[in-house]
Amino acid sequence: MIVIFGIFLLTLLVITAVAIVRTDNLFVAVMLMGIASLLIAANFFLLDAADVALTEAAVGAGISTVLFLGALALTSERERAKSSNRLLSFIVVAAAALILIYATFDKPRFGDPEAPVQTHVAPWYLEKTPEYIDIPNVVTAVLGSFRGYDTLGEVFVVFTAGIGVLFLLSGGKATGAVPEDKINEGLRHHLIPRVVGRVLIPFILLFGLYVQFHGEYGPGGGFQAGAIIAAAIILFALLEGEKRALSVLPERVLLGLMACGPLLYGAVGLAGILLGGNFLDYSVLSSDPVKGQQLGILLIEAGVGITVTGVLLAIFHAFAARGR
Amino acid sequence: MELLGLYNYWVFAVLLMIGFYAVVAKRNLVKKLIGLSLFQSAVFLLYITMGKVEGGTAPIFPEAGAAVFSNPLPQVLILTAIVVGISTTALGLGIVVRVKEEYGSIEEHEIQEIDER
Numbered sequence: 001m002i003v004i005f006g007i008f009l010l011t012l013l014v015i016t017a018v019a020i021v022r023t024d025n026l027f028v029a030v031m032l033m034g035i036a037s038l039l040i041a042a043n044f045f046l047l048d049a050a051d052v053a054l055t056e057a058a059v060g061a062g063i064s065t066v067l068f069l070g071a072l073a074l075t076s077e078r079e080r081a082k083s084s085n086r087l088l089s090f091i092v093v094a095a096a097a098l099i100l101i102y103a104t105f106d107k108p109r110f111g112d113p114e115a116p117v118q119t120h121v122a123p124w125y126l127e128k129t130p131e132y133i134d135i136p137n138v139v140t141a142v143l144g145s146f147r148g149y150d151t152l153g154e155v156f157v158v159f160t161a162g163i164g165v166l167f168l169l170s171g172g173k174a175t176g177a178v179p180e181d182k183i184n185e186g187l188r189h190h191l192i193p194r195v196v197g198r199v200l201i202p203f204i205l206l207f208g209l210y211v212q213f214h215g216e217y218g219p220g221g222g223f224q225a226g227a228i229i230a231a232a233i234i235l236f237a238l239l240e241g242e243k244r245a246l247s248v249l250p251e252r253v254l255l256g257l258m259a260c261g262p263l264l265y266g267a268v269g270l271a272g273i274l275l276g277g278n279f280l281d282y283s284v285l286s287s288d289p290v291k292g293q294q295l296g297i298l299l300i301e302a303g304v305g306i307t308v309t310g311v312l313l314a315i316f317h318a319f320a321a322r323g324r
Numbered sequence: 325m326e327l328l329g330l331y332n333y334w335v336f337a338v339l340l341m342i343g344f345y346a347v348v349a350k351r352n353l354v355k356k357l358i359g360l361s362l363f364q365s366a367v368f369l370l371y372i373t374m375g376k377v378e379g380g381t382a383p384i385f386p387e388a389g390a391a392v393f394s395n396p397l398p399q400v401l402i403l404t405a406i407v408v409g410i411s412t413t414a415l416g417l418g419i420v421v422r423v424k425e426e427y428g429s430i431e432e433h434e435i436q437e438i439d440e441r
Contacts, residue, residue: 003328010335017342017362026354033358040365048394049372050382055406056368064361064410071354071417075424079352081431089349093341100337109329111378113392118377122395126383138383138396139403147400154404161411168418218384223407308407315414322421 006046013039024079030068037061050219051139054211058227063312066234070319133293135216143221144297148280151300152265155307159262162311169318187239197239204232212305216294222301226308233309234316242320254314261307268299332373339366351432353420357413364409371398 016036020029037060044053083089108115129141143151187193212225237245268280275284282296283289343366346359375395383396420430427435 007328007331010332014335014338014342017339020358020362021342021346021350021355026352026358029355029358033361036362036365040369043369044372047372047376048380048382049375049399049402050384052368052372052399052402052406055403059406059410060365064413067410067414067417068354068358071421074421075354075430079350079355079431081351081433083349084351084433086349089345093345093348096344097337097341100340101334104330104333104337107330107333110332110373111329111376111380113377113380115374117374117398118395122375122397125396126393130385136385138385138393139399142396142400143403151404154408157408158411161408161415164415165418168415168422219382221403223403227407227410311411315411315418318418319421 002046006043009039009043009046013043025077026072026079027069027077030065030072033068034061034065037064051137051221051224054219054224055227058224058231062231063227063234063316066238066316067319070316074319074322132290133297134290135294135297137216137218137220139219140215140221140297140301144300145282145293148269148282148296148300151304152262152269152280155262155265155304158311159258159307162258162314165315165318169322188241194239197235201232201236204235205229208232212301213298215301216297222304222306223308226305227312229305229309230312230316233313237316237320242317246317249313251314251317254310254317257306257310258314259310261303261305261310264303264306265300268296268303272296332369336366336370336373339363339369353423353430353432354417357416357420360416361409361413364405368402368405371402374398 013036016032016039020032020036023029023032037056041053041056041060044056108117112118125142125146126138129135129138133141133145135141187197208225208229211220211228212222215221215225233245233249236248268282268285270279272281272284273279277284280296282293284292285295286292340363343359343361343363346362347356350356350359375398377392377394380392380394383393383399423435424430427438429435429438
């Protein structure tokens with residue numbers, strides 16, 4: 001039954017993707033991207049990836065849509081030109097798709113427990129997590145502790161991208177594409193979005209904090225929580241106007257948050273060295289190695305959450321400020 | 325039924341190529357970025373599909389009892405890749421906005437014409 005549901009979702013996904021490419025209205029394409037993200041998130045959930053589903057739903061269907069719309073407001077909503085070399089591109093793409101599909105016949109069947117990917121290192125992580133770290137969510141354990149270096153790298157990539165957007169969009173003159181009062185007003189005169197938003201925003205923030213601090217025990221963690229909290233504040237900015245959102249969280253604070261996260265993460269790593277262990281070795285943070293691991297994961301997840309919130313909000317405000 | 329086990333991989337291949345088509349054939353820069361996002365989603369789907377184990381559940385230990393778990397490693401990779409993906413997409417959109425400001429257009433051939441002048 002679940003298999004059939006999965007096939008249904010994936011078929012819808014392909015149809016949505018075709019519609020995204022065919023439409024020449026970019027606004028429609030962005031909205032359809034949101035639907036595609038939601039479909040793929042639902043499918044991740046069926047594939048047992050609860051953490052990934054949560055992230056995709058918050059990032060793909062929420063924040064990505066807002067950023068694309070922000071960019072559309074500054075550029076144009078319609079594609080003017082016809083595609084170039086449609087036939088040639090189609091032939092190349094179709095041929096590549098056929099080769100890829102031909103290659104899939106050598107792949108292990110869906111859900112095969114004997115597939116090489118399941119028998120190599122994965123059992124080690126599943127077996128050792130209770131012993132070394134003793135938290136229920138193996139994904140968080142691998143993300144925060146076993147592969148802590150990779151996650152530190154990812155945090156720096158997010159941080160760098162945030163700085164890049166600020167460099168690109170904060171210099172020079174703004175376009176003035178969006179009238180000033182429209183930015184400051186937001187949707188304040190629209191009763192229904194405003195009332196619904198006011199009711200929802202505190203709960204979204206609460207859910208974000210829950211996802212942040214419950215990440216060791218259930219699906220969640222810093223990446224998801226950062227995206228959810230940023231989404232709540234972006235919703236506030238859309239409803240109440242950008243000016244009010246900036247008076248709650250001024251740009252200086254956002255820049256501070258962006259920098260704080262990687263610093264906190266790095267500081268936890270250095271603390272490990274100072275206490276006689278290796279970089280990002282949390283076992284030495286407490287007299288009991290397992291407690292030390294849990295403390296370390298809690299701290300670096302906080303660092304991740306702070307960075308992601310700060311970067312996403314700073315990017316949003318950079319796009320919004322450009323229209324003034 | 326045997327072949328149905330490959331359906332996820334076929335969707336991966338088709339989705340990947342739909343995204344790639346938008347990147348190579350479309351002239352609008354925002355549309356190219358949308359295509360790139362689709363391409364990226366297809367790769368996510370491939371990784372998560374490979375981690376699925378028949379009869380398995382999410383790799384979170386239950387309070388009591390044993391269970392079969394799906395592979396946590398692809399999930400960790402993709403979890404971080406999604407957030408990095410949105411950051412890089414935002415960077416791309418930032419560049420598109422600057423291109424629009426400098427050239428007054430986000431259509432590839434019009435930008436090239438202005439450059440050749």
